Amino acid sequence: MELNQKLTKQKSFCYSTLVITCIFSPFLILILFQAQAFPFYTSTAASRVFFSKLKGVTVDTKHGHDQSNDAETFISKLRESVTFLPLKDLRFSETAMTGNTWFMSSLNDTYEENEAQYLYFPSQATKGRILCIKGHDTKDGTKNSYALAWKETLPASAILLQGLSFVSDTYYDYSNLWHGVCAMAPFVGWSMKNKCWKPTRWVLFHWGELRSKMGSWLNHLMQATFGEIPVESFEGGDVPHCFEKAVMVRHNAGMMGREKKLEVFDLLRCKARSICSINPVDKGKDVNERGEPIIRLTLLMRRGSRSFKNATAVTDIFARECKRVRGCLLKVVQSGDLSFCEQVKVMADTDIVASPHGAQLTNMFFMDRNSSVLEFFPKGWLELAGIGQYAHHWMADISGMKHRGAWWDQHGEKECPFPKRDSRRCFTFYKDGQVGHNETFFAEWARKVVNHVRIEKLEKVAKTSELNLSTCAC
Ligand SMILES: *[C@@H]1O[C@H](CO)[C@@H](O)[C@H](O)[C@H]1NC(C)=O
Numbered sequence: 001m002e003l004n005q006k007l008t009k010q011k012s013f014c015y016s017t018l019v020i021t022c023i024f025s026p027f028l029i030l031i032l033f034q035a036q037a038f039p040f041y042t043s044t045a046a047s048r049v050f051f052s053k054l055k056g057v058t059v060d061t062k063h064g065h066d067q068s069n070d071a072e073t074f075i076s077k078l079r080e081s082v083t084f085l086p087l088k089d090l091r092f093s094e095t096a097m098t099g100n101t102w103f104m105s106s107l108n109d110t111y112e113e114n115e116a117q118y119l120y121f122p123s124q125a126t127k128g129r130i131l132c133i134k135g136h137d138t139k140d141g142t143k144n145s146y147a148l149a150w151k152e153t154l155p156a157s158a159i160l161l162q163g164l165s166f167v168s169d170t171y172y173d174y175s176n177l178w179h180g181v182c183a184m185a186p187f188v189g190w191s192m193k194n195k196c197w198k199p200t201r202w203v204l205f206h207w208g209e210l211r212s213k214m215g216s217w218l219n220h221l222m223q224a225t226f227g228e229i230p231v232e233s234f235e236g237g238d239v240p241h242c243f244e245k246a247v248m249v250r251h252n253a254g255m256m257g258r259e260k261k262l263e264v265f266d267l268l269r270c271k272a273r274s275i276c277s278i279n280p281v282d283k284g285k286d287v288n289e290r291g292e293p294i295i296r297l298t299l300l301m302r303r304g305s306r307s308f309k310n311a312t313a314v315t316d317i318f319a320r321e322c323k324r325v326r327g328c329l330l331k332v333v334q335s336g337d338l339s340f341c342e343q344v345k346v347m348a349d350t351d352i353v354a355s356p357h358g359a360q361l362t363n364m365f366f367m368d369r370n371s372s373v374l375e376f377f378p379k380g381w382l383e384l385a386g387i388g389q390y391a392h393h394w395m396a397d398i399s400g401m402k403h404r405g406a407w408w409d410q411h412g413e414k415e416c417p418f419p420k421r422d423s424r425r426c427f428t429f430y431k432d433g434q435v436g437h438n439e440t441f442f443a444e445w446a447r448k449v450v451n452h453v454r455i456e457k458l459e460k461v462a463k464t465s466e467l468n469l470s471t472c473a474c
Pocket residue numbers: 106107108
């Protein structure tokens with residue numbers, strides 16, 4: 001039970017904060033300290049002036065050696081006083097899941113209305129100091145460390161990395177589609193707010209442990225958004241690497257408001273379609289030769305875990321219902337077989353996606369806004385999976401899609417062999433099971449959604465909506 005809660009909490013972190021945001025944000029915003037855009041430069045400039053004066057003293061021999069020696073001593077003392085703390089603070093390991101508070105625990109986040117929490121270095125809050133990291137350990141976050149230092153008095157042997165670095169820590173990972181996009185969304189949002197500023201490098205941590213790459217799907221998505229950006233691997237070894245400018249995020253989407261999330265996903269969709277050379281179809285004018293709207297229904301299939309027990313039977317049901325409605329076109333695709341751009345293309349050409357629960361559904365945000373999602377779960381999930389199973393309901397909400405319900409399989413050949421109380425072992429038992437079908441239910445559901453979408457599209461055609469070929473927001 002306890003572990004199941006843990007599982008559930010883990011799965012739900014990215015989402016639960018989303019939900020909390022939706023419910024509480026109007027209240028939270030009232031108590032948030034509202035930072036001005038770029039409050040940082042004044043303090044950086046101040047420290048620059050200070051240090052150049054100090055250096056002026058050291059070279060100005062006219063004023064006598066005593067003073068110059070004092071200044072040199074002072075600078076070297078400042079270099080030596082830079083204090084490194086563990087990146088992962090075990091004192092907060094109990095609460096790490098509720099906000100990842102163990103990463104750079106001595107530093108406070110900056111809150112801005114509607115935005116995810118972040119930290120910017122150098123800023124007034126850091127008194128003009130930049131972020132330095134000794135971070136090449138990939139197995140133990142407590143062995144990595146961080147410090148703040150003035151650019152003019154970096155610790156001995158420090159390497160200064162020019163440009164803007166995006167420094168991320170996530171409790172989850174950079175390979176799963178959903179977790180990955182949750183970790184990256186705040187950077188996309190930050191960039192949008194700051195004149196589409198693009199990073200020079202990524203610095204990725206997971207529990208304070210260095211990660212040298214992201215998964216292929218996420219990598220493609222970020223390339224589409226920011227261009228080819230290297231992931232830092234600290235090849236200089238166990239010496240401090242200091243970042244001229246850095247944005248650090250450790251709470252995933254955190255307190256980002258729903259409107260902002262919609263904007264972020266609009267940009268991701270736009271960028272992905274653009275890099276994949278997909279010309280947006282004017283769905284309003286997407287009609288067949290008889291002038292009827294085309295309704296594109298896609299069955300996004302999986303293999304292995306959470307695949308349909310009888311994919312042929314499920315395909316037959318959807319094909320039959322689609323055939324009944326004029327203009328409906330059914331496509332059946334194996335999500336695992338598709339390249340990144342093929343996934344984007346399939347979804348860009350889909351009005352209704354029906355798919356078993358799984359990371360492949362994260363692709364839903366490549367559909368036009370207001371498209372529909374149907375989701376299927378194997379037996380055991382409804383009772384045992386906790387709120388994490390609603391991930392794609394939330395994804396639909398924050399990317400502007402319509403989740404038209406889920407079907408939870410109630411039948412399975414095998415019952416959980418462990419006592420019912422042992423919900424963790426039972427969930428593990430059911431987690432990757434296959435999904436059955438209910439012909440009556442699926443047929444009614446498909447009919448209802450296809451007809452609904454058809455009516456919406458008829459209205460759109462009537463309005464002869466104009467395609468807005470405007471460019472991406474960034
Ligand atoms: C962080 O915030 C807490 C609570 O507001 C405050 O006590 C603490 O001094 C802050 N720390 C820093 C480094 O600003």
